[in-house]
Amino acid sequence: MKKLSLAFAVLILIFFVSCSLSYNEGDYFFIRRAGAEMPVWVRGAESDTFVIFLHGGPGDTAQYIHEFYAFQELEKKYSLVYWDQRSSGVSKGDGNSETFTLDDFVLDLDLLVDVIREKYQPRNIVLLGISWGGTLGTAYLADPLRQEKITGWIESGGGHNMVLLMEKSTEIVKGYAEEQAAAGDDGLWQDAVVFFTENPDPGVWTLENYREYTRYLYAAEPYSYTRKPQPGDIQGPTLKLIFLSPMSFAVFFNPGKLLPDFNILSLDLTEEMDSITLPALFLWGKYDINSPVELAEHGYNSVGTPPDLKEKIILENAGHGIFSDDPAGFLESCTGFIEGLRQGE
């Protein structure tokens, strides 16, 4: 009987500990549009400046980004908004593939911006787009009416011109594959050389082609730079993320649903970028082989923002995972840009 009582005491303890765990920090709510219910986590300081993080992918999640050192530090100064896009991360919905369009993602973001404005009345809203988030942010800002709601734009390792991105990225990876194959590698890199010979034009690649390409892309990456995480930086999936966070197995399955019906490889927003005139920062890692550094130059030159309001920063010790590769450099660049916006009010 004592063992039974002990078992029940343990259960009651688990129940109350689980209920009171501290991952209820910040405001957590959802936005719903066109069949998708998307989580939004607002965390950090009570600030007049809100930074909306646009995650990569498409299909990734923003639910663990606050675990990175750079974002922990940003949260000390600003309100950070982490949003999982439709059919991404832990978003839920009807999974209707007809809504997997750039326009729908833009309309979702517009709803999010309106909710943030309505709920918090911030003085400044900054969009921070990483990778695919850079594509989404660019598409959003190309509309002048939407642009009026935003104070500043940070594109980091983004894909505002996917055609150029793929051209430059494949150039690097193909060159590396040929080097390795010539040096005697008869495994992965020989396969890569065959792949590039058989599929020379990324503009017509299927999802399967792109997935094969990412094998070579990720394998080529470590040769470019060495990561320099800060103390306390997240290094991989942790028990806290698996058990004590909003994460679920949906983060593995959502991209699998989204990507077959949402091919972004031919998106080129260059023409629309001239209508972007707000302050902008193009923040890239020098060794980014996913979105090579030429994209930073291209973005900087393509927006209509006056020269004194736009900036291009290339971090020497970073690749595509810029905020984990060089957290201090990422933090300093973002903070400098945002503080510039606040002082220029």
Add this chain to the structure above:
Amino acid sequence: MKIGYWFFILLIILFSASGFAEEKFPVTVHAGYFGEMGVHPGGTIGAGAEFLKAGRYSMAGEFSVFSYIHPLNHTAFAVRGDWVHRVTGKRGLSGEAGISLGYMHTWSRGDIYVQADDGTIAQSTNTGWPHLYTGLFIGTALDLRRPAAMPLAPYFRTLCFFEYPYNGFLLPHLAFELGIRIRIPL
């Protein structure tokens, strides 16, 4: 082919069970902790009955209602039926496995904002999402009638269950149940 195979197994069980039907089919009620991913807390209650017994083997049907909270993600409520296969040892320790089918409803845990018809931002009613529930489980239980003469059986189950549809796909979950079964004399 597969259906025929399972039908054959069922027939064997039914025939072999006919000689062991002297004991009344026990009816049980159960209650316990339901933890999705272990630490997303919830509870379960239900009832069941063994409807087939063949030596150490028994087959039972159970009906359960359970609910749990995944903080910041969702609240779930589900009803399910379990088809349980159980083998009980001499000292009352049993192992079991089974499959489940049911209905599950989930609600996002937070306010939901939408754009109203007039273009303004409004909060929406959280009506939740309906799902088909399917699952598998394995577990163990200890029948305390044998060591302690009590009509109780603490049980532990690990479950893998699926909600469908979730964004158009089958979303898996892991969970465990820890509870007590009470035998009801009929």
